[in-house]
Amino acid sequence: xxxxxxxxxxxxxxxxxxxxxxxxxxxxxxxxxxxxxxxxxxxxxxxxxxxxxxxxxxxxxxxxxxxxxxxxxxxxxxxxxxxxxxxxxxxxxxxxxxxxx
Amino acid sequence: xxxxxxxxxxxxxxxxxxxxxxxxxxxxxxxxxxxxxxxxxxxxxxxxxxxxxxxxxxxxxxxxxxxxxxxxxxxxxxxxxxxxxxxxxxxxxxxxxxxxxxxxxxxxxxxxxxxxxxxxxxxxxxxxxxxxxxxxxxxxxxxxxxxxxxxxxxxxxxxxxxxxxxxxxxxxxxxxxxxxxxxxxxxxxxxxxxxxxxxxxxxxxxxxxxxxxxxxxxxxxxxxxxxxxxxxxxxxxxxxxxxxxxxxxxxxxxx
Numbered sequence: 001x002x003x004x005x006x007x008x009x010x011x012x013x014x015x016x017x018x019x020x021x022x023x024x025x026x027x028x029x030x031x032x033x034x035x036x037x038x039x040x041x042x043x044x045x046x047x048x049x050x051x052x053x054x055x056x057x058x059x060x061x062x063x064x065x066x067x068x069x070x071x072x073x074x075x076x077x078x079x080x081x082x083x084x085x086x087x088x089x090x091x092x093x094x095x096x097x098x099x100x101x
Numbered sequence: 102x103x104x105x106x107x108x109x110x111x112x113x114x115x116x117x118x119x120x121x122x123x124x125x126x127x128x129x130x131x132x133x134x135x136x137x138x139x140x141x142x143x144x145x146x147x148x149x150x151x152x153x154x155x156x157x158x159x160x161x162x163x164x165x166x167x168x169x170x171x172x173x174x175x176x177x178x179x180x181x182x183x184x185x186x187x188x189x190x191x192x193x194x195x196x197x198x199x200x201x202x203x204x205x206x207x208x209x210x211x212x213x214x215x216x217x218x219x220x221x222x223x224x225x226x227x228x229x230x231x232x233x234x235x236x237x238x239x240x241x242x243x244x245x246x247x248x249x250x251x252x253x254x255x256x257x258x259x260x261x262x263x264x265x266x267x268x269x270x271x272x273x274x275x276x277x278x279x280x281x282x283x284x285x286x287x288x289x290x291x292x293x294x295x296x297x298x299x300x301x302x303x304x305x306x307x308x309x310x311x312x313x314x315x316x317x318x319x320x321x322x323x324x325x326x327x328x329x330x331x332x333x334x335x336x337x338x339x340x341x342x343x344x345x346x347x348x349x350x351x352x353x354x355x356x
Contacts, residue, residue: 012138033140043247044140047147 014063015041017048019055025100027059035060107285112166113186114286115227116176117329118215119159120187123177124337125208126152127344128195137198144244148205151237158230178348182338183331190273192328192337199252199259200266205245207274210305212238214298223290246309253313264315271318276326278302 012034018027030049035041041060050058069077129149136142157173164171171179190208195201216238219231252263278299286292310317327333347354 034138035140040247040251043244044144047144048140051147 012036015045015060016063016066017041017045018059018061019045019049020057021054022056027057030054032063107289107291108166108168110283110285111224111291112163114281114283114292115159115163115166117186117188117281119156119163119176120185121191121208121212122152122159123156124185124187124340125191126150126156127340128191128193129201131195132201141198145201148241148244151234151241155230155234155237162226162230174348178345182333182341185331185333185337185341186329187333188273188276188328189325189332189334189337190270190276190328192334192340193270193273194336196266196269197262198248199262200269202245202248202252203263203266204270205241206249206309207270207306208277209238209241209245210302210309211274211277211298213242213305214301215293215295218293218298221290222292227291242305249309249315250313253310253315260314263313267310267315268318272321272323273325275320275324276328279326279329281329 013036014032015035015038016032017030019030020027030045033041033044033048035044038060042058045058045060049055126149129145129152132145133142136145156177160173160176164173164176190204193204213235216231216235219227220235222228222231249263249267252259254260255263278295280294280296283292287294307317325334
């Protein structure tokens with residue numbers, strides 16, 4: 001907790017944490033936490049999300065900085081792709097050596 | 102081990118190291134559910150868990166060196182106050198968060214120098230523990246330093262409390278660097294000379310305090326010591342009571 005000039009306690013802001021499990025993979029959202037600034041958010045993220053060697057890289061971003069799609073517009077946003085099979089790479093044989101596709 | 106005398110001396114040396122880690126782990130656990138933020142709660146428990154891991158490895162090995170069949174549990178739960186060989190710094194009550202961080206900075210910085218030195222021990226087991234633990238305590242040191250800087254160079258209130266915490270624990274750091282009775286262990290390259298760790302320790306701690314805009318408390322003539330000989334502060338008995346009562350009430354209990 002930090003205290004505002006008026007003396008009322010202000011909760012630490014929320015941060016979203018992204019973990020890259022290993023080289024070659026993308027960062028994936030792992031969860032969120034509270035921290036007063038970026039440095040401590042990163043430190044807390046290390047303690048909360050990567051203690052058991054879950055990752056090789058961490059991102060933290062203020063939750064307030066994220067613009068999210070609205071659940072109400074879910075259909076308009078995501079449905080149109082569903083009936084267009086040619087948008088999905090299902091017509092290729094993927095070589096066994098290719099991972100993480 | 103070369104001789105029975107050296108073996109026995111090594112066992113006592115390793116017990117000192119193990120007791121330091123065990124007792125600080127127990128102290129840090131008192132912060133569970135009471136830390137200023139839940140994130141910090143988890144961080145402190147991580148530190149405690151690392152220390153407990155070090156304690157288990159070291160005290161198990163001390164039992165093997167003794168050759169009397171004592172296990173890590175016998176060391177942790179079966180000894181009385183006067184048999185513990187930890188320094189007094191680690192048994193000090195937590196105080197406020199700033200005091201805990203001051204103690205952590207001084208102790209983790211010491212452990213960092215200690216394990217760095219022991220990474221070259223002639224004893225394979227000690228070398229192994231030291232190399233693994235060095236990475237852990239490097240993080241402990243960073244964590245504590247981060248908070249000391251934040252609080253020291255923070256608000257007027259946090260600065261006053263950080264300085265007070267530092268003042269409270271500072272005299273107890275002296276004991277860490279006293280030359281001990283383990284000259285044979287040091288000469289055999291098994292252990293390291295504690296006095297030689299003081300300079301690099303002071304260099305690191307001073308640099309953190311400078312960044313925190315704090316000054317190292319002036320050393321006074323009061324220099325508490327005696328933990329390595331089994332002399333402990335008043336608060337230590339209560340810590341042991343909490344740590345040991347279950348085992349003493351139900352010896353060998355498991356779940």
